[in-house]
Amino acid sequence: MSMRVDLSIIQDWVATNSRVLDxxxxxxxxxxxxxxxxxxxxxxxxxxADEITAxxxxxxxxIEQNLDDGLSNFSDNSFDTVIMTQxxxxxxxPHLVLDEMLRVGxxxxxxxxxxxxxxxxxxxxxxxxxxxxxxLPYEWYDTPxxxxxTFNDFEVLCREKNIHILNRQVVAEGHLSVLKDLRPNLFGxxxxxxxxxxxxxxxx
Amino acid sequence: MSKAxxxxxxxxxxxxxxxxDVPLDLACGVTLKSYDLMIETYGTLNQSRSNAVLICHAxxxxxxxxxxxxxxxxxxxxxxxYIGPGKPIDTNQFFVVSLNNLGGCxxxxxxxxxxxxxxxxxxxxxxxxxxxxxxxxxxxxADRFGIQQWAAVIGGSLGGMQAMRWALExxxxxxxxxxxxxxxxxxxxxxxxNETARQAILSDPxxxxxxxxxxxTYPKSGLSVARMIGHITYLSDDAMGKRFGRELKAGSFQRxxxxxxxxxxxxxxxxxxxxxxxxxxANTYILMTKALDYFDLAREYNENAVEAFKLAKCxxxxxxxxxxxxxxxxxxKEIVNALMDANKTVSYAEIKSNxxxxxxxxxxxxxxxxxxxxxxxxxxxxxxS
Numbered sequence: 067m068s069m070r071v072d073l074s075i076i077q078d079w080v081a082t083n084s085r086v087l088d089x090x091x092x093x094x095x096x097x098x099x100x101x102x103x104x105x106x107x108x109x110x111x112x113x114x115a116d117e118i119t120a121x122x123x124x125x126x127x128x129i130e131q132n133l134d135d136g137l138s139n140f141s142d143n144s145f146d147t148v149i150m151t152q153x154x155x156x157x158x159x160p161h162l163v164l165d166e167m168l169r170v171g172x173x174x175x176x177x178x179x180x181x182x183x184x185x186x187x188x189x190x191x192x193x194x195x196x197x198x199x200x201x202l203p204y205e206w207y208d209t210p211x212x213x214x215x216t217f218n219d220f221e222v223l224c225r226e227k228n229i230h231i232l233n234r235q236v237v238a239e240g241h242l243s244v245l246k247d248l249r250p251n252l253f254g255x256x257x258x259x260x261x262x263x264x265x266x267x268x269x270x
Numbered sequence: 271m272s273k274a275x276x277x278x279x280x281x282x283x284x285x286x287x288x289x290x291d292v293p294l295d296l297a298c299g300v301t302l303k304s305y306d307l308m309i310e311t312y313g314t315l316n317q318s319r320s321n322a323v324l325i326c327h328a329x330x331x332x333x334x335x336x337x338x339x340x341x342x343x344x345x346x347x348x349x350x351x352y353i354g355p356g357k358p359i360d361t362n363q364f365f366v367v368s369l370n371n372l373g374g375c376x377x378x379x380x381x382x383x384x385x386x387x388x389x390x391x392x393x394x395x396x397x398x399x400x401x402x403x404x405x406x407x408x409x410x411x412a413d414r415f416g417i418q419q420w421a422a423v424i425g426g427s428l429g430g431m432q433a434m435r436w437a438l439e440x441x442x443x444x445x446x447x448x449x450x451x452x453x454x455x456x457x458x459x460x461x462x463x464n465e466t467a468r469q470a471i472l473s474d475p476x477x478x479x480x481x482x483x484x485x486x487t488y489p490k491s492g493l494s495v496a497r498m499i500g501h502i503t504y505l506s507d508d509a510m511g512k513r514f515g516r517e518l519k520a521g522s523f524q525r526x527x528x529x530x531x532x533x534x535x536x537x538x539x540x541x542x543x544x545x546x547x548x549x550x551x552a553n554t555y556i557l558m559t560k561a562l563d564y565f566d567l568a569r570e571y572n573e574n575a576v577e578a579f580k581l582a583k584c585x586x587x588x589x590x591x592x593x594x595x596x597x598x599x600x601x602x603k604e605i606v607n608a609l610m611d612a613n614k615t616v617s618y619a620e621i622k623s624n625x626x627x628x629x630x631x632x633x634x635x636x637x638x639x640x641x642x643x644x645x646x647x648x649x650x651x652x653x654x655s
Contacts, residue, residue: 122643
């Protein structure tokens with residue numbers, strides 16, 4: 067999946083001039099994009115040394131903080147949007163992280179890889195082994211991704227927690243990507259969810 | 271090639287004494303009629319005077335932050351690892367100003383100077399100083415150079431407190447505030463260490479109630495113990511263990527032999543205390559530790575650090591070290607959290623190091639990178655005068 071698609075969808079969901087907290091902000095590309103295009107302020111949290119240096123070089127506010135230690139240093143509703151891209155599956159307690167994101171932010175945006183994608187299903191069904199692919203390149207024993215879910219799993223969790231899905235987008239690459247709208251849980255590679263505890267009009 | 275001739279050294283440097291005649295009203299209510307500040311500068315001030323960086327020193331630091339005073343100098347200034355051509359505080363880019371703070375004992379007016387009113391040594395009667403007094407005197411130093419705004423005010427430990435005070439007192443006069451291994455206020459444990467060090471000095475009979483210079487004595491052993499106590503707290507358990515372990519400097523535990531046993535760590539600490547006590551003034555040590563204890567960033571802002579930081583206009587870089595227990599990462603996180611709540615521009619890095627509080631002075635690749643990247647983002651005019 068190209069980063070561009072990911073970024074442009076998130077950018078559409080984030081309000082101009084708003085305050086954003088980006089959990090696991092990487093090299094700061096997303097925060098820099100939001101700052102440059104939508105005058106968004108806020109902070110990225112990161113633990114990777116090289117990524118932190120890259121953020122500083124981009125003049126993105128970056129705070130060295132381990133997400134597994136929680137967000138207790140942030141007060142309720144102190145950000146408009148809390149974002150976590152491609153990291154929910156690497157959290158020790160994804161459901162608690164989600165709670166925290168919705169406590170600290172009015173809204174939140176999460177993106178994660180779909181473990182129900184046909185390639186993953188095919189790999190497990192045919193080989194009887196945990197899927198390893200270009201999208202999920204790790205062996206089971208050294209993967210940072212410890213809590214995989216499918217889109218359906220995630221939506222069940224949202225229902226149980228009374229979390230409102232304001233927007234959902236599914237991204238896929240390759241010639242089968244046209245099928246993603248038809249059967250997202252089978253053909254979508256990455257999901258982007260825009261969530262809130264309050265029901266709101268969809269912005270799209 | 272001597273060390274001073276190396277390409278990344280500022281080389282041989284010369285100290286300058288600046289005299290100030292305009293009286294300085296101190297926080298304690300006393301007015302200092304006139305005073306001297308001993309300083310060093312490295313690099314060149316550009317035409318727009320926009321590339322100046324102020325270095326604020328810690329407890330026992332002074333103006334000699336980089337380079338050598340002579341070819342025969344064994345050691346460079348205390349922050350030579352970070353100041354010089356191509357180093358994080360790059361003297362090809364920045365004009366670096368480093369001073370001995372008021373109350374110091376390396377050329378600036380302090381307890382060992384002459385009180386013009388009495389024409390004898392100030393001694394223990396030298397006014398108690400607070401961090402804000404230093405900031406005030408540093409602002410006058412900036413005026414003297416015609417520096418309207420520092421590109422950065424930088425300090426570690428007690429120096430970080432000065433940098434933060436700058437951000438609140440003179441928000442327009444700094445573009446960036448770099449706070450390293452510091453705190454918004456000391457913890458009780460931290461004050462306790464300072465008080466124990468002070469008591470070591472005060473209980474030395476040679477201290478003579480602070481009048482040792484007039485009495486022609488010197489509380490060498492008291493100051494030495496004070497430094498030993500401090501030194502232990504600047505190192506980590508791990509670093510001490512790795513460096514000294516239980517190695518013996520002298521004697522043995524062999525049966526039948528009654529040699530006096532001396533551990534390496536004992537010998538090392540005594541040496542550190544000894545060297546320090548020969549070059550530092552006991553009253554200055556007391557004054558500096560008290561300034562540390564008294565500092566409380568938010569005291570005048572309803573004890574609310576967020577409210578305090580709302581006044582700041584600069585960007586902040588906060589750095590801590592994993593094994594620093596004297597100014598632990600927790601203290602730095604408190605600074606960062608308050609800055610985020612105040613919606614300020616801030617980045618924070620927690621540098622992995624085994625060297626405890628001393629890490630802020632020592633070479634460390636990641637620390638250098640973060641520091642350098644932050645200073646690279648400052649906007650300064652390229653044209654040098």
